[in-house]
Amino acid sequence: METILRNPYTLTLEEWRDVLAEWGEPAYRARQIWQWLYRHLARDADAMTNLPKALRRRLAETFDFDILTPVTQLQSTDGHTRKWLLRLPDGEHIEAVLMEYDTRNTACISVQVGCAYACAFCATGQMGLIRNLAAGEIVAQIVHIERVLRDAGERPTEGHALTNIVFMGMGEPLSNYRETLKAIRILNHREGMAFGARRMTLSTVGLVPAIRRLAEEPLQVNLAISLHAPRDDLRAALLPINAQYPIAELMEAVREYIRKTNRRVTFEYAMIDGINDDVALAHELGRLLKGMLAHVNLIPLNAVPGSPWQGSPRERVRAFADVLQASYNVPVTVRVRRGIDIAAGCGQLYAQVERRGRSIVPLDAYPTHAEAARAAARRHT
Template identity: 50%
Template structure:
């Protein structure tokens, strides 16, 4: 394994609100309150999202007094990379960030080369919470408990950091093309900050990431799924389903006791009716648990007639508690779904040499300091 390990310590944080938590219209309001001319908003926005300024001192288009006033009111940087890992074959970067209050989160950058009609993608998997309260049994983050919600700025900064990584390594040729809210935490349990992050990422004067290139994943918080259907953004929805019946799903996903499969699928139907957008169902395939032909048949029945796609994710081989099915079994499960009329793909595995699975690096970093 040729990984590059970079560890840097961070000093004690100061706790001011971050300017990165503001949408462009909120920044404009703040400028108005500071009695600044309208054009200051764009100067600051450009400095942050165009020039990657990390302090107000770097915003040299602003008058000195304003820079000082802004520095008294706001922070600019909200996270600092502690550990950066690069996978052996070079397609995955994983970063463990330290937030200003010392919490740790993970972000993953995946480089996919284009095949056939599909274009090359630079996808970032971002965290929305430090830790997670939902306790899915196959997930390293779920075993670590909940710490706190991330702010919108902490969510967005993971993307801007990866944009900087790509710019540095490609001479400015590449930038992030897709964002998946599938890292640490449940995005819909931090709904408002997640949607604010979507707004900032989508801003056409800033990061300019198309809403259709963003995917929000959820274990199935039904009220928030219905709320998402009413949002103006055409983001994609991915449901972590992972089991075709309540008995099995409740065993591996405690949230199923709150909203069972029937309620969840009904919410998905309403979401599709309202948005006319396809829903992705994520299915972690675990040997001996949910990978039998009978499970595939149940899944086909469950999703019959839904505008959807199933993404099979063979369970991470480093999860001590569960075994990964062999290739034959994975292929058989996929083929059964396909024959049952369900569009399906098996997720390409990347970055296993750098613990790219959610929560693994944080767990490793914490145990190293115990």
């Protein structure tokens, strides 16, 4: 019978101490192992040369220090974006992306296999939710990307070559709340990689109870809200979760989050040609966000194969941004499009390779902007 090895990245430092206490090892060995995992990125127990041979042997018999297997790796033609399809020990697959800029290296990682929220323009939403990732499977993606950077000659600064982590890959972070926050705490721990919480960003479709819960956490992690429309009829057409948590309720939770944390919130807005990019909508968004400690990230859509929707043209994105900034004093960034030629949008590579999964709501069941507006008008007559 094949032995199933444990994931070492799932354990906190305290949990490592418990394991080693059961083995009759002194507590300080946990800190040594922790540093081998997160500072030296050891690929196996034999590399941990300051540990006794007997302990290294037991670690090797118990843990798999290289739990993710790259199945596919793609690199964009501009050389700045790399994407991996990674196989998990149970045979499921997830995606991870590295985006390299002049002054920073950003990892975009997954928290679930698939996603339950069926956002109309998202490839992951067409799969449905297959399962949550454990904290160690989330952390292992960062270890994998950090190894890639160091193998390429990147020198760690402040303990790591990565500068930013965004939880914006496959899945909804706040739907896998416990494991996602455990992963953040492991990455943030000062004895390990010591990745600053302010350099990590959680993105959510707008799970109101989880946003309120996050506001109580003693973490300085950043929060991004996938908004994509300033009014309920259109947002419900794009994000079905809006039927459960409409914009007014979502904004109340965000304002509470800002009051309690004094942290700026980013609103993500995918710019979709002819759907949500009219300047009239920019005015509605400006009125919604005016005066808030907030920032808008405009993202020209990475189109999903099979979808009729495309990213907005550059001049329309610019006009939308100008309205927000000039008329409402709302800070705006237009995200640089990266990895279009390698299907870098979340779920796209998985769908190409796996050929499985579907949206909980089929794509053709979503109304267009005009259809959603007509439906809303009928409800109010």
